[in-house]
Amino acid sequence: MRRIRAAAVGAVTLSLVLTAAACGGGSSGSEGSNEQPKTLTYWATNQGANLEVDKKVLQPELDKFEKQTGIKVKLEVVPWSDLLNRILTATTSGQGPDVLNIGNTWSASLQATGALLPWDAKNFEAIGGKDRFVESALGSTGVQGQDPTAVPLYSMAYALYYNKKLFAEAGIAKPPATWDELVAAGKKLTAKGKNGIGAEGSNLSNNIHQVFVLGKQHGADFFTPDGKPDFTSDGAVAAVKQYVDLMAKHKIVAPGNAEYAQNQSLSDFAKDKTGMVLWQTASATFKSQGMNDDEWGVAPAPVQSGKPGTGTATNSMVAGINMAVFKNTKNIDGAKKFVKFMTSDDEQVILNKAYGSIPPVKTAQQDPAFNTPSLAVLRETLATSATALPQVPEESQFETVVGTAVKELFADAAAGRPVTTESVRAKLEKAQQQMPRK
């Protein structure tokens, strides 16, 4: 009988998390206090090549903060695969860190839980004011018209990275600026026995970033203005099909990329197997894969025609990391001080330099370190042609269901099954029906 019970318990394991909620229920509704003014717990995201790199980058800065304020920051770098679940568990139980990094696309979803501190005028004042931050980065901090629940920390944008050696071998003179040129370049590369462009077919978030931008280029949004899922519009279908067709129709993405989810496409690129990747701030990864900075080039991500800009000329999402404070922290003043420290000009320059990202703080962006050719492309993209992902509470669900749909379409393409407008629409239809009803 014990086995049965064990099995039964296994079946409802997720309720364990909810028990924790019952235990920690007393903390809900509290607005933070200063009971423990000497310590902070900080969950950082994995920005470097691995978790150790992050610890090496952050620890000296945390020590600096401790010297300035006497507050000891306990650092934990949480891998991306665990982060959202950890945040959810912390939200349900009320037992979380004081300060944490979040992927900026989750801002609205996490804002809806009510667990994060809203950055109203007063709180923004405590960290130097809202206008210190770049407009596009602020656009990805929560639902419009509400106080953001996170502030921008690192900004990133998508760009087209190309392998100079392979481009020279294939006789490609300049990096492609439109999708047609990209396909043509890809075919030249495949003719030489190389892969045209890399994709991470099983990485749901990456799939979303790519099809979101393509959706914009086809005049489609994945949500209606009032926040309802709208995955099956002609533009959305065309966008998803165009992305998967890089493998299915044009064959410039190698079939094996359909199962990539751990940045294998970047190692293919570094190993001279793949000519191009569309990626956000890949420089640090290339370096860790043993590629010199002069072996790769960077160009703005392609558009359908013309030059990158706004609207249908969008060529990147606003990628980045935001910093948030858990509302029920026992060191609210210290937490704000820490956010102020991390978003200060000096720290912004140090940290973004280390991670190859762009500071979302205007004054820090002026530093010459962010004016290198590769970073200038990213900065330019962020300033002129990047759009934030839909700032709706259901964003994280959208990433899961549509990301999975794209993954399944890649699997079809890799297995040689046809990918048609109908099959794309059917997958997106299924994805839309999995969204929570309102």
Added chain:
Amino acid sequence: MTTLTAAPGTGERKARENSPGAPRKRRSGRLRRIGLPYLLLLPALLLELLVHLVPMVIGIVVSFKELTQFYIRDWSTAPWAGLDNYSLAVDFNAPIGEALLKSFVTTCLFTVFSVGLCWLLGAAAAIFMQESFRGRGFLRTLFLVPYALPVYAAVITWAFMFQRDNGLINHVLHDQLGLTDSPPFWLIGDNSFVALLVVSVWKGWPFAFLIIMAGLQNIPREVYEAAALDGAGIWQQIRRITLPSLRPVNQVLVLVLFLWTFNDFNTPFVLFGEAAPESADLISLHIYQSSFQTWNFGTGSAMSVLLLLFLLVVTGAYLLLTSRGRKTTDA
């Protein structure tokens, strides 16, 4: 009481003197005797309640609520959903119910194959290892290695081996043996069912082997000797002696393997990551995705409760059938 053994007269008198108090003492003694086992069980019972039953009950309660990200911070404020979550889960014409049903069928098929193969391999190996020969101890240990390895480490290794372009499996099947025209995918698409089955059997059969091996030790050698004298061959010995003697062991073994396999979460999760391919979408992973990744804990809980009911029914029926079978054979 010791006084009773003394002189009868004094004892009787003493007993009479004590008579008003005696029944009480006897009653409290009996209470203590009956109460003691319960008292000793109490800590276990309380922990059982806390660790097993309370979360189950909460899970059931949650399955009647509309628990999304708007309410997880204080889930008691989530609105009641009535039977909505259940009707959503069992509406097999709508995508959520259809996907659940598909996942359920996949899981059933997977369980049948996996348990069958685990048992077959375990039984075969255990029977062959009954004869003592050189290296038997070594082989027994070797066979148990998959069972002793941490699941995560083992399955991650399998995931590497199953990679299409750089994996060991395709290197052997395609590059060296040339069995396929192009390297097949194992971690996406239809083959993922096979990949999952291979890992599950690899991981599960040593347990079957261990249990059957233990069961075999209880069959007296003389029975085999007598059967051999009567002219029974090896197959007849296995069919007429080994298998019937192993019956009680097998009953428990199959049940345990069934429950473990049906509920297996780690293997598909580590092998396929956050979104399992449709052909290998096991129910536990499916429920996880329905609740954690889409943040819809009410529906996820409703699916869990349905799964729980199904497992209870199957287990109950199985125990009933097998125990009835045992009774008739006993009689």
